[in-house]
Amino acid sequence: MPKQNWKEWWEERLGLESIFSFLRHKEVPRHKHTLWYYTGSAILVFFVIQVLTGFLLLLYYKPTLDEAHQSIQRLISEVPYGWLIRSIHHWSATMMIAFVFIHLMSIWLLKSYRKPRELTWMSGVFLLFITLGFGFTGYLLPWDELSLAATKVGTDIPRAIPLVGPWISELLRGGADVTGETLTRFFGLHVSILPMLIIFLLGFHLYLVQKQGMSVPFQGELKKEKLPYHSFWPNFVLRESIFWLILFGILITISVFFPRGLGNPADLLAPTPPGIKPEWYFLFIFQTLKLFPATILGISGETFAILFILAGVILFFFLPVIDNRPTGRKGQIITWAGVTLIIYALVMSIWSLL
Template identity: 65%
Template sequence: MGNMKTEIRFWFDERLGISSIAGFLRKKMVPQHRHSLWYYTGSAILLFFAIQVVTGFMLAFYYKPTLEGANQSVARIMTEVPLGWIIRSIHSWSASFMIAFVFIHLLSIWIAKSYRRPREFTWMSGVFLLVFTLASGFTGYLLPWDELSLSATKVGTDIPRSVPYVGVWVTKFLRGGEDVTGDTLTRFFSFHVSILPLLIFAFIAVHVYLIQKLGMSLPLSVESKKEKVKELPFWPNFIYREMVVWLLLFGILMTLAIFLPPSLEKTADLMAPAPEGLRPEWYFLFLFQTLKVFPPKVLFINGDTIVVLLILAAVILFFFLPVIDNKPAEKKGKVITFFAYVFIVFAVAMTVWSLL
């Protein structure tokens, strides 16, 4: 029997080359130190992304991306489809969790300066993933097609318009015309269920490949120590630990999804005035509040144009962070760390202000 098993394994290995992958996983080590908790944030994002893919497939069985059918089909998922409300609730909560962990992951790397040589491209592919993840959240918010999501989308897609020259075309491209209409809904559906997931898969592949190629980054405080850092085999020790984290997070997710399912307002009316208490999803609140309190005109320039150009400049600076902060990995970077904390304080303060 044992002989047969080996033969079968050999037959497959000859064709697929599994043993080299298995060998790599056996040799892969994960450093163990005070800050190694941050290593788990990446796989937490993967967990929530996987949940999004599976529950997203399921929701697409019943969802209809049309002006007449969208809100009704979501209502049907919530009321008639067996356990439909839980699936939508998980999808909605898991989106929030995914984005929360994206922010935590990003801030931990920002503060630990793990983006430095040779990991510049890992960081840049991560910034792309951040943009795609936020775009998924934004496009998904419209799909239930209720009053709140319509107004939020009108505001969100109008923001690029303030950028000189190209902005108008971006707005038109996102909306599929001058205004938010049924064309916007089908377009957002296409972004949400095909374009963005494909991009996310592709960039995750690049991101994970680079992490494997370059190995785990060590924080400065650990690297500067003389003694050798303790290590844990990736397979199976680290994977088992990750599974414990996943199980814990999944438990929290399910609890929230069951007790706090998302609401569904009445169907959007393109002609109705914007509802009061309009708010985007929590991860856009700090931008929403900034737009709200910024003065309409600063020295004859439209206030929104300034905000949008500032955001654009921030994203570009952010993307090129490894190029701007190109010090060797062992140098401290107090200014960069300071900016990370400025960003955290700004985002939290603006979010709290918008909730008052």
């Protein structure tokens, strides 16, 4: 069949031309902050890499108390290039979380969440928590000393929440303590529940991004002048592809030179060793928790800290509603609050590492 006929055959059945036509007419504003638009698609690239390498890891991983550690050990020491696939999975997760933070903070500082993009921000915040959930649940799966200890600490934190805290902790652990039940639950969350949630929310988030279009910088909108633009397809996508290629190269290089090792098998009877630290993306929260005294106004310091962090999370989620007048003084204060949060998170993380 000639090439033209093939094209028509597919077009009749899939109607892809209407999608390309839509994407060709979608405009991406050109300005000095255009670079920040690339962070969203970078997250998507890392997510795809996570899914693909995750499938490969699933072929060898066994989520049971006896076999979890052994299967990972076998993967990195016997399976050809198994260590590389695991390393790519680990570093891709790290880079994905880093880009989620960068993406959200760039939106905060550019005030891209303003009307009518409130729901885009809120779905983005949900996506941040699901991504962190992936990191937290995936950390336990190798079932080594470090992952067990970190999970013990991590699942113990919700206990400080009044009323529902102990219930949340037991729900996560599948009992009073971290056991094989926890491993099964975390595995289920990591490969089934969280992927379903992320696909649903990602679809909703992307739909909103397509519907509302790309946000222009705040100052540009005030001047009410039309900025020059690129067509999304193919002009912008081609530019993004260069960024994806560079990120992919960096990811593979890091994965080769800094492969992820494996600790000793976890011992359920061993006490939690001192000096345990979570992954880098939880460090600033971990350090914040440590700053609170044992009791404040008769309430446990830990409970106080958790309530303080929860309040911060709620404010973060409702940011577009709070910042309803971005041009006013309140808007400026909220921008500076964003800058302060970045500095605070960096300082706390470094302090925790020292």
